[in-house]
Amino acid sequence: MTLTADQSRTYGYDDLPRLMGLMTGDEKHGPAATSTLDVLWVLYDRVLRVAPERRDDPARDRFLLSKGHGPMAYYAVLAAKGFVPVDWLPGFGAYDSPLGHHPDRVLVPGAEIGSGSLGHGLPIAVGTALGLRAQDRPDPAVWVLVGDAELDEGSNHEAIAFAGPAGLDRLHAVVIDNSSASHALPGGIAARFRAAGWSAVTVDGRDHEALYAAFTAPHPGRPHVVVARVEPKNA
Amino acid sequence: MDTMRDRFAPVVSRLLDEDPRVAVVLAEIGRDGFREAERRHPDRVINVGIREQLLIGTAAGLALTGLRPVVHTFASFLVERPFEQVKLDLGHQDTGAVLVSAAASFDWPAGGFTHMAPGDVALLDTLDGWTVHVPGHPDEAETLLHHAIAAGDDKVYVRLSVQSNRQGRVIDGQHFVTAREGRSGVVVAVGPVLDAVLAATEGMDVTVLYATTVRPFDAAGLRRATETAGTDVVLVEPYLAGTSTAAVSEALSDVPHRVLGLGVGRRELRRYGTIEEHVAAHGLDAASLRERIGRFVGAGLLPAGR
Numbered sequence: 001m002t003l004t005a006d007q008s009r010t011y012g013y014d015d016l017p018r019l020m021g022l023m024t025g026d027e028k029h030g031p032a033a034t035s036t037l038d039v040l041w042v043l044y045d046r047v048l049r050v051a052p053e054r055r056d057d058p059a060r061d062r063f064l065l066s067k068g069h070g071p072m073a074y075y076a077v078l079a080a081k082g083f084v085p086v087d088w089l090p091g092f093g094a095y096d097s098p099l100g101h102h103p104d105r106v107l108v109p110g111a112e113i114g115s116g117s118l119g120h121g122l123p124i125a126v127g128t129a130l131g132l133r134a135q136d137r138p139d140p141a142v143w144v145l146v147g148d149a150e151l152d153e154g155s156n157h158e159a160i161a162f163a164g165p166a167g168l169d170r171l172h173a174v175v176i177d178n179s180s181a182s183h184a185l186p187g188g189i190a191a192r193f194r195a196a197g198w199s200a201v202t203v204d205g206r207d208h209e210a211l212y213a214a215f216t217a218p219h220p221g222r223p224h225v226v227v228a229r230v231e232p233k234n235a
Numbered sequence: 236m237d238t239m240r241d242r243f244a245p246v247v248s249r250l251l252d253e254d255p256r257v258a259v260v261l262a263e264i265g266r267d268g269f270r271e272a273e274r275r276h277p278d279r280v281i282n283v284g285i286r287e288q289l290l291i292g293t294a295a296g297l298a299l300t301g302l303r304p305v306v307h308t309f310a311s312f313l314v315e316r317p318f319e320q321v322k323l324d325l326g327h328q329d330t331g332a333v334l335v336s337a338a339a340s341f342d343w344p345a346g347g348f349t350h351m352a353p354g355d356v357a358l359l360d361t362l363d364g365w366t367v368h369v370p371g372h373p374d375e376a377e378t379l380l381h382h383a384i385a386a387g388d389d390k391v392y393v394r395l396s397v398q399s400n401r402q403g404r405v406i407d408g409q410h411f412v413t414a415r416e417g418r419s420g421v422v423v424a425v426g427p428v429l430d431a432v433l434a435a436t437e438g439m440d441v442t443v444l445y446a447t448t449v450r451p452f453d454a455a456g457l458r459r460a461t462e463t464a465g466t467d468v469v470l471v472e473p474y475l476a477g478t479s480t481a482a483v484s485e486a487l488s489d490v491p492h493r494v495l496g497l498g499v500g501r502r503e504l505r506r507y508g509t510i511e512e513h514v515a516a517h518g519l520d521a522a523s524l525r526e527r528i529g530r531f532v533g534a535g536l537l538p539a540g541r
Contacts, residue, residue, distance in 0.1 A: 058301065106329050112299070114327050117319065123289045124324055127260075127296020127304075134258060134278035135300060155320075158286035 066121020
């Protein structure tokens with residue numbers, strides 16, 4: 001498979017709006033148009049030890065996009081980092097395009113899971129962390145991105161309640177909090193995770209340095225969640 | 236006699252020792268059998284608590300890292316409750332696992348309908364790529380568990396039951412076995428119903444095929460049997476009646492044929508009691524089967540019936 005049509009050039013954060021525009025036909029995509037953009041960029045640019053040529057390396061970090069809807073920012077970042085050819089982007093959603101409105105891991109190079117139905121990523125991430133631990137691979141980090149409203153799904157709470165007591169310290173969750181849940185978690189998102197034994201940090205989801213610090217904060221013996229607050233969806 | 240489930244933990248515990256890919260995922264149920272294995276392999280015997288969505292999601296995650304998860308609980312909590320996880324985390328994610336269920340259709344009748352899963356195989360039939368084993372004896376359960384775990388990254392369901400035949404047969408994890416030969420109809424007996432079917436068809440001129448692997452369905456084996464026994468086919472299944480009727484119709488789609496699907500009824504009985512009482516209530520005891528099979532095959536022999 002050709003991984004990128006123009007491997008010669010590098011893309012930066014400033015290119016992401018244009019890459020997203022290739023999918024939507026809209027040239028004016030500001031970061032505010034997508035709640036996940038900054039989190040995804042900081043993770044892929046500075047935190048995750050992943051690369052197109054390491055897609056099958058068992059020692060790679062795993063990033064699982066659980067909140068699969070609105071994946072334009074994800075595809076843009078994957079294209080910027082060379083996982084997905086930029087010339088795939090205009091086909092977004094077409095019958096023969098690998099890039100659907102929800103990602104499919106079988107079709108998208110670099111996508112660790114397919115998603116769309118909410119509440120599946122965190123349990124799969126728990127299993128991934130357990131599987132790496134069982135094979136004496138303490139190094140790879142497992143990351144899963146969920147939305148605040150996605151936490152409505154009970155399956156997440158099965159995973160949250162298990163991962164803390166199990167001491168899955170290679171498991172990391174990032175919750176994009178755009179206040180989209182109709183019934184917000186009583187006590188707040190971070191408190192829910194903390195009560196289950198997680199390390200938890202809440203930061204400005206647009207502040208790259210704050211995100212980086214939160215993503216790389218030590219959390220010995222415990223899984224770690226970063227709650228990334230962005231503009232309310234319905235503000 | 237011990238049960239299929241008595242064999243499950245010892246067999247899988249040995250495989251945990253031998254094969255570093257094997258991992259067991261439990262949701263409390265069945266944990267006692269794995270205590271020793273859990274001590275030896277604390278990272279590969281995983282109990283997620285009473286959390287069945289996490290049970291399947293965890294298995295998928297393990298498989299994504301290259302392990303071979305063996306997942307166990309009662310059928311109703313393994314297939315029905317987390318069905319979307321079975322569909323997506325295993326199917327859509329293109330991962331594999333071995334799901335091993337207990338309690339079957341009515342292994343614990345006094346436990347009531349919440350612990351009965353006659354629809355498990357029919358539900359899996361809505362999905363692509365599943366192998367379904369239905370052993371009829373503890374020895375067969377051992378054989379099929381070995382086949383299931385050795386089957387690469389396939390998606391495999393093994394349906395264990397308390398219901399059992401008196402003796403095990405030689406099975407290969409793929410094909411039907413001919414238990415009796417006749418010329419006036421084929422009866423396919425699935426797993427633990429074989430003894431009742433053999434008793435029911437005593438003296439009848441029918442072929443009895445014994446099936447312990449129903450998906451993929453041994454269409455070639457059925458067709459071969461119909462060459463001498465004709466194309467009147469009776470299915471006797473220990474789960475929802477008619478579950479394999481479509482598979483028979485597909486196997487015989489180019490020849491005129493008749494199919495009778497016997498098995499567990501849809502209607503909720505709202506009765507407790509014993510397995511034998513539930514077998515009888517669903518018309519799966521030898522006397523009821525003899526009457527129903529005889530009527531169907533007999534009707535096929537009448538000139539007016541053709």
